[in-house]
Amino acid sequence: MNAPDAFTLPPTATRAAQLRAMLLSNQLEFLMEAHNGISARIVREAGFKGIWASGLTISAQFGVRDNNEASWTQVVDNLEFMADASDLPILLDGDTGYGNFNNMRRLVRKLEQRGIAGVCIEDKVFPKTNSFIGGERQPLADIDEFCGKIKAGKDSQADDDFSIVARVEALIAGWGMEEALRRAEAYHQAGADAILIHSKLKRADEIVQFAREWGNRCPLVIVPTKYYSTPTDVFREAGISLVIWANHLLRAATSAMQSVAAEIHRNETLINVEDRVATVDEIFRLQDADEYTQAEDRYLSAANAPRSAIVLAASRGKNLESVTTDRPKVMLPVAGKPLLRWLVDGFKKQNVNDITVVGGYRADAIDTAGITLAVNERHAETGELASLARVANAFTQDTVVSYGDLLFRSYIVRDLVESAADFTVVVDSTAAATANAANASVRDFAYCSAGDDRGLFGQQVLLEKISGDASDAGRTPNGRWIGLLGVRGDEGRAQLQRVFAALQTRADFDQLGMPELINALAADGAKIEVQYVHGHWRGVNDMEEFRRAADFAHGQTPFSGTAPETQGD
Numbered sequence: 001m002n003a004p005d006a007f008t009l010p011p012t013a014t015r016a017a018q019l020r021a022m023l024l025s026n027q028l029e030f031l032m033e034a035h036n037g038i039s040a041r042i043v044r045e046a047g048f049k050g051i052w053a054s055g056l057t058i059s060a061q062f063g064v065r066d067n068n069e070a071s072w073t074q075v076v077d078n079l080e081f082m083a084d085a086s087d088l089p090i091l092l093d094g095d096t097g098y099g100n101f102n103n104m105r106r107l108v109r110k111l112e113q114r115g116i117a118g119v120c121i122e123d124k125v126f127p128k129t130n131s132f133i134g135g136e137r138q139p140l141a142d143i144d145e146f147c148g149k150i151k152a153g154k155d156s157q158a159d160d161d162f163s164i165v166a167r168v169e170a171l172i173a174g175w176g177m178e179e180a181l182r183r184a185e186a187y188h189q190a191g192a193d194a195i196l197i198h199s200k201l202k203r204a205d206e207i208v209q210f211a212r213e214w215g216n217r218c219p220l221v222i223v224p225t226k227y228y229s230t231p232t233d234v235f236r237e238a239g240i241s242l243v244i245w246a247n248h249l250l251r252a253a254t255s256a257m258q259s260v261a262a263e264i265h266r267n268e269t270l271i272n273v274e275d276r277v278a279t280v281d282e283i284f285r286l287q288d289a290d291e292y293t294q295a296e297d298r299y300l301s302a303a304n305a306p307r308s309a310i311v312l313a314a315s316r317g318k319n320l321e322s323v324t325t326d327r328p329k330v331m332l333p334v335a336g337k338p339l340l341r342w343l344v345d346g347f348k349k350q351n352v353n354d355i356t357v358v359g360g361y362r363a364d365a366i367d368t369a370g371i372t373l374a375v376n377e378r379h380a381e382t383g384e385l386a387s388l389a390r391v392a393n394a395f396t397q398d399t400v401v402s403y404g405d406l407l408f409r410s411y412i413v414r415d416l417v418e419s420a421a422d423f424t425v426v427v428d429s430t431a432a433a434t435a436n437a438a439n440a441s442v443r444d445f446a447y448c449s450a451g452d453d454r455g456l457f458g459q460q461v462l463l464e465k466i467s468g469d470a471s472d473a474g475r476t477p478n479g480r481w482i483g484l485l486g487v488r489g490d491e492g493r494a495q496l497q498r499v500f501a502a503l504q505t506r507a508d509f510d511q512l513g514m515p516e517l518i519n520a521l522a523a524d525g526a527k528i529e530v531q532y533v534h535g536h537w538r539g540v541n542d543m544e545e546f547r548r549a550a551d552f553a554h555g556q557t558p559f560s561g562t563a564p565e566t567q568g569d
């Protein structure tokens with residue numbers, strides 16, 4: 001017998017070649033049962049070199065009997081999921097071949113098309129019954145008819161390495177050793193690549209005797225479900241090629257499901273089972289969910305790419321103490337709904353769906369519908385960057401960072417997320433925005449490479465710095481940053497993460513705000529594109545702005561019946 005070791009295979013060996021090498025190798029090899037995609041993956045991760053696609057367990061996971069109640073095409077469809085989920089060679093338990101020689105021919109062609117490495121057929125009569133249910137009463141196939149089926153299968157395979165294993169049921173059906181050997185020899189002569197000799201005894205005696213008398217004519221395969229207490233070395237010494245652990249994953253899953261279902265039903269709570277079952281993240285891992293995320297980055301057009309927003313909403317609102325005793329500023333009602341809801345709805349309208357709000361003061365009062373809440377516990381002593389640091393996955397995708405007290409016309413966020421620049425800031429160029437009001441509570445004056453030409457020259461304008469000083473170095477600001485920063489693309493996100501990490505090492509990090517981050521980016525050489533607007537937004541920084549916000553908000557409501565306040569020029 002030609003006997004290459006599996007490790008002599010080239011890494012590119014097909015699955016059929018891998019199974020063949022297992023059958024022919026000098027060492028004892030093992031197949032582990034799987035019955036669907038996830039179990040096939042688990043078998044691979046456990047370190048097995050091949051899979052037994054068991055008729056019993058595939059039927060069972062469909063909830064039907066091992067009597068060919070599932071059609072052969074349903075089995076083949078199931079195999080497709082298994083072959084997709086695991087790159088291991090799969091040997092199908094093909095029962096009787098699902099019919100006569102002709103059904104066998106078609107089966108082999110379909111299995112090869114789905115990347116299955118081989119099929120095992122048993123010498124019983126379609127529709128079969130599991131060997132452990134009244135095996136003695138089961139009729140065996142006519143030897144010649146079964147040999148014809150083997151030949152038909154071998155003649156149909158396109159790949160020489162595809163294996164056909166012939167399973168001898170003579171011992172199961174009580175026909176004795178002589179008949180078992182006679183049948184095995186006939187199947188071997190008909191072209192079977194290996195013989196599966198099945199036994200339902202508690203001891204391996206008849207298997208060992210068969211192997212001795214067989215004398216290595218072709219590889220032997222066994223299924224020690226009933227004689228499970230036999231030491232594996234006995235199989236080695238008997239010269240067995242391949243051991244099939246035939247049903248243990250389905251049985252393990254069944255015990256676990258029965259116990260968990262009963263526990264949850266009894267106690268009407270998940271508390272006792274959570275730590276005993278696989279995490280949802282583990283399921284995602286087995287499904288290769290990360291690959292999907294990476295593929296999204298590669299294949300989804302920018303317009304469809306997932307977009308996220310981080311809303312900084314930790315503060316109580318300095319000049320709003322009288323209305324924020326029981327809630328943070330972002331939960332103040334404006335024209336019938338909280339400020340935060342206007343903001344979240346505005347983002348969602350532009351497909352910015354992954355929204356993280358960093359709360360602080362009275363974070364417990366924040367409505368978390370449609371958002372993820374992070375909390376800056378030290379909000380009273382820290383600034384905006386300390387809040388930003390609370391967002392675990394900040395800047396892992398394209399993101400808009402926003403102040404929490406903004407109302408804006410929807411085109412502002414639309415244009416911001418559509419900007420192709422690594423960084424984009426929204427700057428209001430109206431005269432009111434740049435007025436040097438001594439009592440203005442927010443003084444994010446923007447100094448830019450050029451003033452707002454209102455689209456006349458289509459020039460690209462870059463931000464130079466944001467300053468609290470309305471005549472920084474004697475200059476007049478070009479506008480006011482409204483509190484929206486867009487970050488886009490791998491390079492932009494990487495630069496932002498780097499600059500942010502550097503700021504975190506500063507002793508005064510806790511006091512830093514968004515303008516310091518933007519200025520640090522500019523100092524790092526980042527090109528920060530300016531998106532000029534002319535009004536069309538509101539901040540809520542004091543009682544007066546709070547009162548006026550309602551008029552602005554009404555103007556965002558379709559057919560509200562209220563003439564919108566003049567919101568821009």
Ligand code: SPV
Pocket residue numbers: 054055056057093130131132223225246247
């Ligand atoms: C199977 O796994 O479906 C088998 C092996 O055919 S046995 O159940 O032992 O017959």
Ligand code: MG
Pocket residue numbers: 054055056093095
């Ligand atoms: Mg079976």
